[in-house]
Amino acid sequence: MNPLERLRARRAAEDAGEDPSMTTPEAAMGRMDKPYGAHDPTLPPPVDSTLDQAPIPLEHRLRMYELQQEIRQVETQLHRLFVMGLVQGTSHLYTGMEATAAAFGTLLRSDDYSFATYRGHGHTLARGASMKGLIGEMLGRESGLLGGKGGSMHLTSVEHGMLGSYAIIGAHLCIANGAAWSARYRGTDQVAVAFFGDGTTNIGAFHEALNFAAVYDLPVVFVCENNLYMEYTPIGQITAVEHPAADRAPAYGLESIVVDGNDADAVYLTARDALEKARSGGGPSLIETLTYRHGGHSRADPGTYRPSAEVEAWKDRDPIPLYHQRLLRIGVDESTLTGIQTSVAERVDEATEDAKAAAKPDPSVIFTDVYADGGYQWRN
Amino acid sequence: MAELSYREAVARGIAQEMDRDERVFLIGEDVAGAGGVFKTTVGLLDRFGPRRVVDTPISEQAILGAAMGAAMTGLRPIAEIMFSDFFAVAWDIVVNEIAKARYMTNGQVEVPLVIRSANGGGARFGAQHSQSVENWAMAVPGLKVVAPSTPADVVGLLAASVRDPDPVLFFEHKSLYASKAEVPDGEILDELGTAKIVRPGADLTIVALALMVPRALEAAEILAGEGIDAEVIDVRSLIPLDTATILGSVEKTSRLFTVEENPRVLGWGAEIVSIAVDEAFWHLDAPIVRITTPHVPLPSSGGLEDETIPSVERIVAEVKKGLV
């Protein structure tokens, strides 16, 4: 069945009074019944145990563990702060998806460029931006990464190569091309990476950006984090191909790459190749990582439209316990890992206290930085 | 001094800046091999090579996104949007990304780029290839908006735009491309945010932009024949806006007319009128008059288009009516 047939079948089933919630794995599978590589798309891929032996330096593995812990613990804390009414505006948590940002964060050189979406807390932390700045921004404080002027959806830390979080679907793929263009124009071997979701593959800017990058062989890596949902709509229901990114890659002369996005080592190996290719003049790559968000789309969303069996299956495939077990298997002490967890927890607490204590932005900043002279004057 | 067409002035301005600054490059549809669909970039590919003068796919978002990303990381792109009407397909990049990046990031990001575009009517191209959209851009905080009316201003204001640290939308008027005037030799660097009194006069002030400037000047000559002495101001730059020059003129003449090609509602003249009413009210001797394209899409047929966009005759008539 192609996706449209599948959609019609599903609607017919719903019309016939069958339970549309599809809470059994079989029903969830029926929604996207074509094999997704070797497995069902809505369920996590099997763990690749050969990755234990992957040629990844231990310090990189420990860094990926630490980054995943940082992101998870910060997101968990932000959720708590939200429940307490301290987080301003909306937020889109990355919980469950940490492996991709952690792997890229570990591999990227300090002068490389990252471009993320509104779901960009993890990508920002992964470049080494400060937790205090991130939590401060979420609380709308002067100490925030953007001084309280950008918020959750626009996290940026230029000094860390984090060139921004973009909240209008698609644009930043085009902008990442420009950074890659600039790198090559200036004769550097910097690489630009753009992270985005499965839903983003259906907007025009995605296709413009892919063609553009391919035509000029730009040193850019496009990373589609396929968490199976565009907001509340299953991606398979609104996409003409099975793999929203990978199936489109050949249209731009690129290789189809699908990788387990819940296994940091799998992402690492793929990312390493793509970055190396870009850095050495080999042009762009498009990578699709299979993952799942543990929570809803945004803070307002309980995520109840997802079949519970699907949610449970993916929670069982949480990237962090998976990685913890791998590190133990390859000989890392439990105490080392606990030590990392604890030190991250301390930093999260410290950053939270710092943010809570930080001043609210002075109203004068409303008028700063519209133009390069620092102000907002548009007339004499 | 050499006589140069407005379209040749575009190429000269770009070349001047590309010669001066290695970071400047030009991208757009048909700008390289073909020298631009309006022949505004002729010769640049031969002179600067394919690394710096680049033909792109029909991908306005990709073009402007690439310009933005390059500007954020140390380059000084000049991007072309072939017809300003096409801004609509990439308006997200302009309005949500380019214009706001500095503000949202608390000053971490800067986007020093120029987007040139062929704006305006008079070519019988119909409603999708003739609009004057400078007022769209003017409504967005963070952008600068420039629209020259003479070849010399094209060179000087383009240079100022390229050197400006903020994003500039540079509107070239397609009905002015063939117009010619003397342009000084050597480097020309003008200043954004400066209006120009292009015809001094004592009785009334006409404020105009781009194609409306030569029409206002012609109208002023006709009025002079009837003993009416009009001062004509070329606004040149909508953001920053040189209100001092405009208000100074109003204080002198006590009568203000705007001539705008954009459709009437929320045209740039409305902002100038509002400022004049706020700040020069006691100097005014008569109601302010806005002479604009009515609030309609532009028709294509010659006679219809000429009726729609303010003409010399209409300017003369409206001024005479407004003077009583």
Ligand SMILES: Cc1ncc(C[n+]2csc(CCOP(=O)(O)OP(=O)(O)O)c2C)c(N)n1
């Ligand atoms: C152009 C545009 N249309 C719609 C939205 C509203 N919106 C925000 S997030 C989102 C879903 C994006 O899904 P996906 O790309 O899969 O990313 P995910 O949220 O799953 O990480 C939508 C539709 C938007 N921000 N921009």
Ligand SMILES: [Mg+2]
């Ligand atoms: Mg998604």
